[in-house]
Amino acid sequence: MKPLLFIAAVALLASAPAHSQTLVDxxxxxxxxxxxxxxxxxxxxxxxxxxxxxxxEKVLPRDRTAFLTHCLETMAAGQ
Structure with missing residues (x-):
C-alpha cells in the first residue's frame, strides 16, 4: 500500500501548475x-x-509559437 501512496504523491507534485513570470513593477x-x-x-x-x-482561439501547441509571433508583429505594426 505504501508504494501506491508514494506514486500518488509524486503524481500530484509533478502535475502542479507552473507559475508564470511576474510582471515587472x-x-x-x-x-x-x-x-x-x-x-x-x-x-x-x-x-x-x-x-x-x-x-x-484554442491554438494547438504546435502552432502556438507561430501564432504568438504573428500576433506580436501585428501589434507592433499597429503602433
Missing amino acids: PSKVAPEYREAAEKRRAEQLRQRECALKADL
Missing part, C-alpha cells in the same frame, strides 16, 4: 532603470494579451 526599480522596466512591462502585457488570444 517599475516603481520597485532603481530610477536609472525605470524606463527599461516600463518598456519590459509593456512587452509583457502584449505577450500576455497574445497568449490569451491563443487560448481563446
Whole structure:
C-alpha cells in the first residue's frame, strides 16, 4: 500500500501548475532603470494579451509559437 501512496504523491507534485513570470513593477526599480522596466512591462502585457488570444482561439501547441509571433508583429505594426 505504501508504494501506491508514494506514486500518488509524486503524481500530484509533478502535475502542479507552473507559475508564470511576474510582471515587472517599475516603481520597485532603481530610477536609472525605470524606463527599461516600463518598456519590459509593456512587452509583457502584449505577450500576455497574445497568449490569451491563443487560448481563446484554442491554438494547438504546435502552432502556438507561430501564432504568438504573428500576433506580436501585428501589434507592433499597429503602433
